Amino acid sequence: MKRRVVITGVGALSVLGDDPSSIHRSLCEGRHGRRPLLGFELPSRTVSEAGQIAFEARRYLPQGNLRPLDRTGQLVTSAAQLALDDSGWDAERRREHPVGLTLGTMFGSVRTIAAFDQRALEAGPQYVKPFDFANSVINAAAGQTAIWHHLWGLNSTLTGGPTAGAQAMAYAADLISIGRASSVLAGGGDELCFESLFSADQAGLLAPGRGEGARPFDRQRSGMSLSEGAALLMLEEASGVAARGGRAYGEILGHATAFDPSRGTDRELGIEVLTRTLKQALEEAAIDPGEVTAISASALGSPRVDACEAQALDRVFGAELPPVSAVKGGLGESLGASAALQAVVILESWRQGRMPGVVGLEEHDDTLPLPRLSAEPFAVKVPGPVLLVAVGLDGNVGAMVLAPAT
Amino acid sequence: MNKRRGNKRRGRAIAVTGLGAITPLGSGRQEVWQGFLSGRSGIGPVESFDTSAYNVHVGAEVKGFDPQPYFRRLESSAVGRASQLAVAAARQALDDADLEDADFEKDGLDPFRCGVAMGTTSGEPLEVEHFNDLRAVAGLAEYGGELMTRYPSHVIAAHIAAELGFAGPNTMIPAACAAGNYAMGHAFEVLSSGRADLMLAGGADAFSRITYTGFARLGAIAPDVCRPFDRQRQGMIPGEGAAVLVLEPLDRARARGAHIYALITGYGLSCDAHHMTAAHPEGSGAVRAMEEALRSSGRRADEVSYVSAHGTGTPTNDRLESRAVARVFGERSSVVPMSSVKSMIGHTMGAASAIEGLVCAMAVADDRIPPTINFQEPDPECAVDCVANQARSLDVQVAMSNAYAFGGNNASVIFEKPSAH
Incomplete structure (x- = not known):
């Protein structure tokens, strides 16, 4: 008998905000989250805007050493904090019960990996930072998030391109429904960086032009707007939620x-x-x-x-x-x-x-x-x-x- | 207690019906397996890039690999090296399963019910190296954007499916050095839940200066040879390769008269949530993965005939792994044979546990177990029978394959004889 899988909390960091109601409101008002590129520009200059988040991890993670986390790791760890808070999985409950994490990401952090290699090329292999190597594996963000929040349940990263988050949610839902897990944070995250935006532009995947954004299903659509973000849903086995007095937003x-x-x-x-x-x-x-x-x-x-x-x-x-x-x-x-x-x-x-x-x-x-x-x-x-x-x-x-x- | 062996007592068992691998020791199931049994080494001086700036110079590269014969739909030069290795291993595995051309109609298969689950550590890191080389020298004006189209790791599973015409579930799990086991575990679930009729599961990684640099910086690379569980062991040796297992529900495999090497009957996953690059000092995550694998297969530790160790050859890994195995196997931990083929092919990263899956399937099928080579001096902190230097004949009813990874990802998979079900 398969067990029911419900959603008991969400955490979302997006270019349109960091709480579901403001994200929802902005979308209903037809707003977009593109802004002038910060920190780098593209050589072609045909694309001067993208979906970067003005992101301060400290806002979400007030305690602890953020240095070992790269941007993808910080985005995901922050989204996890929001989802844990929203679902009532405090530190004490996490000590007692395993919480898993299944994370969808397309890149992990291609910026970290490229920077690690670049430093080895320029300064010599002995001058790379061990921190950066730890983050160069594609499952780094999931590992860092698990360490930060002490999530000692199963931990998997899936990389199905832009469908990775859907794959990660499906993977978690299946493991809960067959009884291999009871509580899993599932979703995904990717940072926006020069390497990804530039490559998307060179590959002809971006909507061109200053101020032009993606126009889904539109007659004039000409490409995507690349963004960053992280979002996680707390997925739980339904009867356990009722037993702990939790509430569910929805069901898969x-x-x-x-x-x-x-x-x-x-x-x-x-x-x-x-x-x-x-x-x-x-x-x-x-x-x-x-x-x-x-x-x-x-x-x-x-x-x-x-x-x-x-x-x-x-x-x-x-x-x-x-x-x-x-x-x-x-x-x-x-x-x-x-x-x-x-x-x-x-x-x-x-x-x-x-x-x-x-x-x-x-x-x-x-x-x-x-x-x-x-x-x-x-x-x-x-x-x-x-x-x-x-x-x-x-x-x-x-x-x-x-x-x-x- | 009761006589579990041979009891047809529980439902879930997935048949392993085909094996393919490209390794530093050779190519194809037979060559790789014979290489392991003969205790050969595939380790040598690194040739794919200049190591003069490093203080170590050995690696386990796949030499003389020609991807061309394995590519019939895709252009082999249009995909990265990890994908080339993966596609080759996938073709070999299908061939080995007597499904060579993936002739869906003839084989009674629906392409929508044929899927792929692969693991990797680094995906296609050579694409990042290419990008950086261009950036440093020629500039990026003519760059084609391959970091978006050829680099993201999901392309490895995608290239296999595109080459073979598989339209079913397609999953890439970059669980670093345990990724092959994660992929097999996922394929096990996909098949058990009826979401597919055939899954190719495995792992792939390409030899890369990025990976090499990282392990060199951590001081983890051995200067000459890899000697897991030896008191004088000095580290691991980065390698590359790919392995793919053809997995099918047992009833389907039997119905088509497939040769069944072994069954996968369970797996376990866990996360240390402790440190990115260091294992938990008590090995608690490794213990949980082994225990869950045993529980899910309905086996007890004392029924395990052979353990394929993670056994990287680093001082820390082998010590902690021995400790974790002792916690699961108790007094038997010093006598259950536990070898590491990494002594012969180095650490092939995301391919490692997939290759070790092949080892376990063949050990079960062949009743022989490969050695840990280069073993000279026992280490009291690794009180295990590592099958020193010589392959051994053994009635392998149940094999356990262990893998541990950066990110604290642990995974164990259980293989058994088909007669058990």
């Missing part, structure tokens, strides 16, 4: 992940893979498409990837398509953090009674089979199941069904 009813082996080069195969994934998640959740009350789309502003998602949604829902929300026009593509941030927005939408629309949408794209998209928020009269979609840039896809706690 089902999920699925898959891979497009053509990595976007075979349009039809890409749509088929995503369609099957969405259906599989609904099937596992034991709900019909008609029962889904809203979609949290992955759409990031990519001409190809957004079109694939639109087609798959059409194949699954047809005329029954519920209202679609897409937040990356505001939050940007925050890679490992993306799916967990989508989840945070879904939970907050149930509380607030409205859900952000397709943030950044200006001009309808007639070639997409999604006729009723709107940038405006829509009302959530009775909270119900929401389908969260995660689509990567090179093949990975995931889907998850969240429902309000009953």
Whole structure:
């Protein structure tokens, strides 16, 4: 018998704020979090803005030595603090019971790794810092977070590109449902750095131009806005939550992940893979498409990837398509953090009674089979199941069904 | 107590039906396994970069590797070295499982139910090196953005799936030096829960100056040879490689008449939450991983015939690992055979526990266990039977593979004879 998995707390650091209600409000107001680049610029100067957070780890982690943590580590450790506080997992409870951590990240910290190598090149291999080497492994942020908060349950890092956070939540949900874990922080995080932003620009993945941001599902969409962030959800086995007098925001009813082996080069195969994934998640959740009350789309502003998602949604829902929300026009593509941030927005939408629309949408794209998209928020009269979609840039896809706690 | 051996008492068992590996000792299941049994060493002077600025100069590189024959859909030059090693090991493993061309129809497989779970320590670190070399010399004006497209570690699992046409779950778990075991554990769950019918699970890492620099800076690299559990051991030796196991639900494997090397019957994961690069002094995380692995497979410690050690050859690891094994195995810890193939191929990072998975599967299948070579002087702090220098014949009913990693990640996997189920 599978155990039910509920969400009892969230922690989110994003370019639109560090608490769910302000993130939600900004998205409903159609705001974006891009700002002029701080600390570096790109040689091409075609991109002068990105989703950097004015982030001070001390605000979240008042005690302790922050020096061993790089930026990704600090973002994730801070988000974990918020999620632990929100769910009532104080230090004493963590000593008694194992809390796990499953973290999705695309890069870990490519900045740390590049800087480590650069120092060895310039100064000589004996002058690198051991701290930096410890952080050069891709699971560093998860390890550092576990040490900081004494999370002695299972600890895994998953790197499925921008779907990593969805994979990490699915991984944790499965381990809880089969009884291998009872309480797991799950989500993801990635920092924004020169190496990632520059490479995305050189690879032609960014929306170009000063002040131009990503415009998901828009006729003029031309690329993503790269962002940073970290978001973690406390996932717990349902009966244990009731027993400790905790409260749940929502429940994970089902999920699925898959891979497009053509990595976007075979349009039809890409749509088929995503369609099957969405259906599989609904099937596992034991709900019909008609029962889904809203979609949290992955759409990031990519001409190809957004079109694939639109087609798959059409194949699954047809005329029954519920209202679609897409937040990356505001939050940007925050890679490992993306799916967990989508989840945070879904939970907050149930509380607030409205859900952000397709943030950044200006001009309808007639070639997409999604006729009723709107940038405006829509009302959530009775909270119900929401389908969260995660689509990567090179093949990975995931889907998850969240429902309000009953 | 009761006679557990041979009892068909519990549900979960996944069949290991194919094995592939590219290692510093050789390529392919047979060559690698024979290499281990003969106690050969794959360690030598580092050739892939200049080590004159370092105070150590040995490594365990894969020499003369040609990825071309393994690539039929993708361009081998379009992917990084770790991906090349991984794709090669995956092709070998499928071939070994008699599923060579992944002819889905013929094999009764649905590509949507064929997945990949891989582990790594560093992903494709050569892409970072390339980026830094360009930055230092030619400038970045013509840079193609490969840190975004070729570097992120998930591309290793993605490249395997793209090469083979696998559309099922695709997971990359960078649990550093325990990553292969994490990948196998995840594949075990994916198959047990019915999310896939076939999983390729393993690990891969490419030899990299970044990794080498780091371990050199920590003073962890041995100057000449790797001698795990020896009193005079001086450290580990960085290596590279890849290994992939074909995993299938037992009933499916039997139904298609597959040769079953071994079963995976359980695994355990734990986190020290103690220190990034040093193991817990009491080995408590390692103990929990072993205990959970035993519990999940329904085995007791006294039923374990062979332990594949993490056994890096660093003074600290081997001491703490011996202590942890003593806590789990009690008095038997000094007599249960426990060897480390890292004595022969160095520490292949994310590939290590995947290669050691191959070792355990073959030990179970072949009733032989590989030695720990270079062993000369016992260390009272490592009171284990490390199968010194000579392979041994042994009735291997149950094998345990242990792996420990930066970040405090520990993972143990249990392999058993197919006749046990």
